[in-house]
Amino acid sequence: MKINDNTADFDTIGEEHVGTSADTPLRDDAFVLSNEEKINLIKEDVRHIMDTLGLDLTDDSLKGTPNRVAKMFVNEIFGGLNPDKKPSASTFSNKYKYGEMLVEKNITVYSTCEHHLLPIVGKAHVAYISNGSVVGLSKMNRIVDFFAKRPQVQERLTIQVVKELQKVLNTEDVACVIDAKHLCVNSRGIRDTESSTITAEFGGKFKEAGTRREFLDYIKLDTAF
Numbered sequence: 001m002k003i004n005d006n007t008a009d010f011d012t013i014g015e016e017h018v019g020t021s022a023d024t025p026l027r028d029d030a031f032v033l034s035n036e037e038k039i040n041l042i043k044e045d046v047r048h049i050m051d052t053l054g055l056d057l058t059d060d061s062l063k064g065t066p067n068r069v070a071k072m073f074v075n076e077i078f079g080g081l082n083p084d085k086k087p088s089a090s091t092f093s094n095k096y097k098y099g100e101m102l103v104e105k106n107i108t109v110y111s112t113c114e115h116h117l118l119p120i121v122g123k124a125h126v127a128y129i130s131n132g133s134v135v136g137l138s139k140m141n142r143i144v145d146f147f148a149k150r151p152q153v154q155e156r157l158t159i160q161v162v163k164e165l166q167k168v169l170n171t172e173d174v175a176c177v178i179d180a181k182h183l184c185v186n187s188r189g190i191r192d193t194e195s196s197t198i199t200a201e202f203g204g205k206f207k208e209a210g211t212r213r214e215f216l217d218y219i220k221l222d223t224a225f
């Protein structure tokens with residue numbers, strides 16, 4: 001079963017919840033262990049990997065690595081698996097009747113490829129058209145960062161950002177473009193250091209050619225990073 005951090009995203013069929021395809025694939029029991037218990041278990045797993053590689057875990061530079069990596073996984077780079085860390089996105093009334101799109105561009109993305117557990121580094125560009133409320137600017141950066149802090153594929157990250165903002169702002173009129181480098185492509189495997197990946201999700205009015213064009217003109221993608 002796939003669990004999302006947001007039960008409102010589930011379609012309900014009788015008693016059964018069916019996750020949408022944009023949900024992060026988590027098991028039902030994903031939150032049975034405390035963060036401390038997870039860190040202690042992962043620490044032993046990392047120690048085992050290092051030990052298998054033949055590394056001397058008594059070396060003063062290496063001995064802290066299992067604990068360091070375990071804390072980093074749970075609290076930092078995969079911290080967005082924890083629904084408690086989801087940012088609360090304050091919204092305000094659009095009293096000034098601002099009717100054009102708002103674009104938050106060049107949002108820094110640090111994520112982790114779920115196929116290789118290597119970094120994804122890039123920029124996200126997010127836009128919406130108000131349906132009566134506006135969201136604090138920084139909350140868009142925080143929402144991107146929350147979903148980035150998970151094992152990800154870029155397509156899912158892009159969709160999760162849009163779905164969350166659609167919910168927060170109560171409108172379909174939300175778009176997100178992400179341009180990012182995958183170290184699994186750049187630093188290993190094919191080792192193409194120059195290529196990057198662009199993904200896009202356009203909701204509501206952003207499906208219309210003119211609105212989409214305006215957004216893409218604002219973000220001038222080729223200068224994104």
Ligand SMILES: Nc1nc2c(ncn2[C@@H]2O[C@H](COP(=O)(O)OP(=O)(O)OP(=O)(O)O)[C@@H](O)[C@H]2O)c(=O)[nH]1
Pocket residue numbers: 113114115152153154155182184185188189190
């Ligand atoms: N669609 C998609 N693919 C991704 C993403 N991140 C990494 N990948 C790809 O996932 C694929 C995994 O393919 P595999 O053939 O199982 O792995 P691999 O043998 O390490 O493949 P190479 O990377 O080609 O060496 C690779 O082609 C990656 O480039 C992503 O965000 N979206």
Ligand SMILES: [Zn+2]
Pocket residue numbers: 113114115116117118182184185
């Ligand atoms: Zn990868």
